Amino acid sequence: MEQYIYNRYAVYLKKHYGQKVYKLPVHIPVSCPNRKNGRYGCTYCGQKGAGLEQKSDAFSVDGQLKQNMKYISKRYKAEKFIAYFQSFTNTYLHLEEFQKYMEQAVQQNIVEIAVSTRPDCIREEYLKVLKKISEKSGVEITVELGLQTANYHSLEKINRGHTLAEYIEACLLIKQYGFHLCTHIILNLPYDENIDVIESAKLVSVMKNDYVKLHSLYIEKGTKMAEEYAKGLFEICSVEEYKERVKLFLEYISPDIWIQRLLGRAPEEDTLFSNWGQSWWKIRDEIEQEMIIENRYQSKKFHYLGGKGVKEFF
Numbered sequence: 270m271e272q273y274i275y276n277r278y279a280v281y282l283k284k285h286y287g288q289k290v291y292k293l294p295v296h297i298p299v300s301c302p303n304r305k306n307g308r309y310g311c312t313y314c315g316q317k318g319a320g321l322e323q324k325s326d327a328f329s330v331d332g333q334l335k336q337n338m339k340y341i342s343k344r345y346k347a348e349k350f351i352a353y354f355q356s357f358t359n360t361y362l363h364l365e366e367f368q369k370y371m372e373q374a375v376q377q378n379i380v381e382i383a384v385s386t387r388p389d390c391i392r393e394e395y396l397k398v399l400k401k402i403s404e405k406s407g408v409e410i411t412v413e414l415g416l417q418t419a420n421y422h423s424l425e426k427i428n429r430g431h432t433l434a435e436y437i438e439a440c441l442l443i444k445q446y447g448f449h450l451c452t453h454i455i456l457n458l459p460y461d462e463n464i465d466v467i468e469s470a471k472l473v474s475v476m477k478n479d480y481v482k483l484h485s486l487y488i489e490k491g492t493k494m495a496e497e498y499a500k501g502l503f504e505i506c507s508v509e510e511y512k513e514r515v516k517l518f519l520e521y522i523s524p525d526i527w528i529q530r531l532l533g534r535a536p537e538e539d540t541l542f543s544n545w546g547q548s549w550w551k552i553r554d555e556i557e558q559e560m561i562i563e564n565r566y567q568s569k570k571f572h573y574l575g576g577k578g579v580k581e582f583f
């Protein structure tokens with residue numbers, strides 16, 4: 270029997286939906302409040318809005334989904350799909366427009382809609398729209414929040430334009446609506462240390478995330494961070510250090526969380542730095558092998574909640 274290391278999202282999807290399910294990226298013409306009114310956005314944010322795998326928004330939602338479904342079904346014999354609104358901030362638009370795009374995603378063989386957004390762009394009106402769509406169609410809803418780190422000093426340094434409080438508020442609201450919650454974390458921001466990695470793991474656990482997507486920092490050409498990197502204003506940790514951070518993070522998260530990714534991926538031609546010049550899957554495989562050898566696994570150190578300070582009395 271395969272040794273348990275962490276909860277793999279692919280396993281969850283198969284268990285939950287009874288078969289393999291594929292995410293189909295959908296692009297709609299949205300922007301981001303952090304890139305408006307003279308704001309340049311997160312320092313690492315490129316022109317494509319942190320969604321380098323997207324398709325063009327020249328197609329309708331319906332057109333994009335149909336085209337992708339056709340391709341993926343043929344290639345992987347897939348039958349069920351998740352419509353993934355991935356790039357920029359997908360709740361940063363008028364409510365009627367938001368509703369229109371979300372309704373267009375309800376199609377045969379779409380079992381879930383995943384909406385990626387910012388913590389400061391969660392409002393009840395948008396969640397109500399999603400709830401109605403879900404109740405009417407049976408499609409499940411996931412809201413993905415970019416947080417990146419629990420270190421609010423780093424949030425300021427990367428110009429996120431929100432702090433931890435907005436993230437906590439958004440999580441509480443999303444869970445009230447019964448949606449799945451996913452948080453994106455960059456484990457190797459140059460300003461973070463292991464203590465921040467552990468705090469991020471604790472935070473996503475206590476906020477009852479269902480899924481987590483881990484990213485390794487990549488430096489996209491033309492970004493503010495690329496400028497800072499070229500000037501030598503910061504260094505990126507080694508791949509060994511990144512691997513250690515992933516292991517630490519996994520040890521501290523709740524056993525209820527499913528892991529969507531252990532590191533990000535980006536086309537080489539768009540970046541100054543990406544995954545230490547190695548393929549993402551090679552680094553992922555090494556992390557998994559090392560965890561087995563070192564006897565490390567998800568939730569090994571998940572014993573800090575539930576009134577730890579008074580446990581001796583119970």
Ligand code: SF4
Nearest residue numbers: 301303310311314357
């Ligand atoms: S929140 Fe996303 S889209 Fe907005 S500036 Fe940051 S990375 Fe870019």
